[in-house]
Amino acid sequence: MSTSIQLSEATALIWQEAELLDRQDYDEWLKVWSDDGLYIIPIEKDCDDFANSLNYIYDDQSMRDMRVRRLKSSFSMSALTAASTVRTVSRFTVSNQSDNAIEVRAAQILIEHKRDNSRTVAANVDYRLVRGPNGLQIAQKVVWLANSEDSVNGIGYLL
Amino acid sequence: MATAFTRQNSTEFDFDHLVQHDRVHTSLYNDAAIFDVEMDKIFGETWVWVAHESELPGKGDFITTHVGMQPVIVSRDRKGVVRVLLNRCRHRAATVCEAKKGNAASFVCPYHGWGYAQDGSLRGVPMADGYDASFNKSEYGLINLRTESYNGLIFATHNDDAPSLDDFLGKAKPWIDLFMKQGGGYPVSTGGEHKFRFPGNWKIQLENTTDAYHFPVVHKSFLNSLDSQAEELFSFLDGDGYVEDLGNGHSVMVMIPELVDLDANLDDPIPDRFEELAEELRKEHSEEEVRRIVRAVGGTGFNLNLFPNIACSMAFFRALRPISVEETEIRHIAITMEGGPEAANQMRLRLHEHFQGPMGFGSTDDAEAWERVQRGSQAGPDLWIMLNRGLDGDGNGPGGSNRGDVSAETGMRAAYGEWKRMMQA
Numbered sequence A: 001m002s003t004s005i006q007l008s009e010a011t012a013l014i015w016q017e018a019e020l021l022d023r024q025d026y027d028e029w030l031k032v033w034s035d036d037g038l039y040i041i042p043i044e045k046d047c048d049d050f051a052n053s054l055n056y057i058y059d060d061q062s063m064r065d066m067r068v069r070r071l072k073s074s075f076s077m078s079a080l081t082a083a084s085t086v087r088t089v090s091r092f093t094v095s096n097q098s099d100n101a102i103e104v105r106a107a108q109i110l111i112e113h114k115r116d117n118s119r120t121v122a123a124n125v126d127y128r129l130v131r132g133p134n135g136l137q138i139a140q141k142v143v144w145l146a147n148s149e150d151s152v153n154g155i156g157y158l159l
Numbered sequence B: 001m002a003t004a005f006t007r008q009n010s011t012e013f014d015f016d017h018l019v020q021h022d023r024v025h026t027s028l029y030n031d032a033a034i035f036d037v038e039m040d041k042i043f044g045e046t047w048v049w050v051a052h053e054s055e056l057p058g059k060g061d062f063i064t065t066h067v068g069m070q071p072v073i074v075s076r077d078r079k080g081v082v083r084v085l086l087n088r089c090r091h092r093a094a095t096v097c098e099a100k101k102g103n104a105a106s107f108v109c110p111y112h113g114w115g116y117a118q119d120g121s122l123r124g125v126p127m128a129d130g131y132d133a134s135f136n137k138s139e140y141g142l143i144n145l146r147t148e149s150y151n152g153l154i155f156a157t158h159n160d161d162a163p164s165l166d167d168f169l170g171k172a173k174p175w176i177d178l179f180m181k182q183g184g185g186y187p188v189s190t191g192g193e194h195k196f197r198f199p200g201n202w203k204i205q206l207e208n209t210t211d212a213y214h215f216p217v218v219h220k221s222f223l224n225s226l227d228s229q230a231e232e233l234f235s236f237l238d239g240d241g242y243v244e245d246l247g248n249g250h251s252v253m254v255m256i257p258e259l260v261d262l263d264a265n266l267d268d269p270i271p272d273r274f275e276e277l278a279e280e281l282r283k284e285h286s287e288e289e290v291r292r293i294v295r296a297v298g299g300t301g302f303n304l305n306l307f308p309n310i311a312c313s314m315a316f317f318r319a320l321r322p323i324s325v326e327e328t329e330i331r332h333i334a335i336t337m338e339g340g341p342e343a344a345n346q347m348r349l350r351l352h353e354h355f356q357g358p359m360g361f362g363s364t365d366d367a368e369a370w371e372r373v374q375r376g377s378q379a380g381p382d383l384w385i386m387l388n389r390g391l392d393g394d395g396n397g398p399g400g401s402n403r404g405d406v407s408a409e410t411g412m413r414a415a416y417g418e419w420k421r422m423m424q425a
């Protein structure tokens, strides 16, 4: 039996994740990740060695857990006053596919709103999804912000 | 004196009234006319930090940045001399370089093709016979600012009459030397940066690097994310730290006294959060090296605030750039050990990401607080920004200088004292 993952299955998970983030349901968000998953927001456009580069975010599971604890803690005033967000993820292409794994490239357009101001946060996103005992999960997500090399102002939610 | 045109006459303002020893007037945050004077009288006159030498190690290496509002190129010329050049073509003003960094044999203006050497001299003019005999290329080089450096920190000034950088830094120099010990035996190098803007005046940020008072409030969520040992270390408000006025607007805030000299106390136990790193380093380094590197990885225990735009802040450089009276750009520049162990440098990068940046556990809350300061300053335009914490420390430092406890506003008073002196000069 084929173990390949269909794009429709992949987009379902990607949209589920996007919806969890817009709703700031961070506990549920933690569950869409595999244990060894990496959540990365690089700075340099041509970065090919995230571990040895400065990133905006380079989160393994324990950093993701800490990040979520902080966002929910009520002790972070930027999280308490976080912008509300609406995001769409689309323009999917499959960049790699193997047994129980699929890599998808997508575009994410996010509009945030806070204190009479709306801003657009645009990014290319690379996903690597794997099928394990817990079903399909995110093994790597790299968010390539369009403006990553210029100033990026405070973001009190997750991308 | 290089600044030619003062948009606002500074004598319109009564700075003796607006800037008092223990308070400054709210208009310093939101009066655009005062901002214009600042750009001329402060950023147009004093030494402004532009780069760390590791950003341009080789001949022909350059970065682009700003001195106040003015775009500049910091370039290492073919003789190895660092030049700070106004990024403005002498023909009809186009920027000659928009790359953030790189290596270039020359800078060619994209508009009509004037070509400049790495030292700014004008070399090539297309169709030069269209100019008459009085045209002399030597008169049209990129403007060179006066440039000097200290222990890797490169500064530039528009003011040919400014005191030497050595004199300007003065008592801050030994602190710069201490700060650079976080190379752990390797040269200090920049390792990428987080850059962000906030809708607020630049002096809100200038104050913040010498403000320990906010730490347990604004950074509670960061403190909660640390192990208990580290949380204890960063709970420095009840410790023996202090803030000292170093003259010329500079100040140092010592938060963790035992981390002032990173070469000292090498026999102290290795903190839990560095134990894994130490174990990794032991594979290739002696115990003494391991201890020195591990101690350096966490950074120093102090913030050195250099007026007006750069701080050596515990484990990173923090540079500010005024954009407008109510917008400021901040760069948190990471530090790595040039040629140092990969595991140690990775840990430095991860620690930087933990606190700094638009999604860090610390900076995000700082930015929110500073935005709130600017918004709040719209109310009560005749009220004052209070700087009266720790006044009893005035005169208590070495040589009768001002030195208050760690949460004192001594450093802010030092900065505003210099601000006033320059604005009235």
Ligand code: FES
Pocket: B089, B090, B091, B092, B093, B094, B109, B110, B111, B112, B113, B114
């Ligand atoms: S503006 Fe630079 S060559 Fe004309």
Ligand SMILES: [Fe+2]
Pocket: B208, B214, B215, B218, B219, B362, B366
């Ligand atoms: Fe802070």
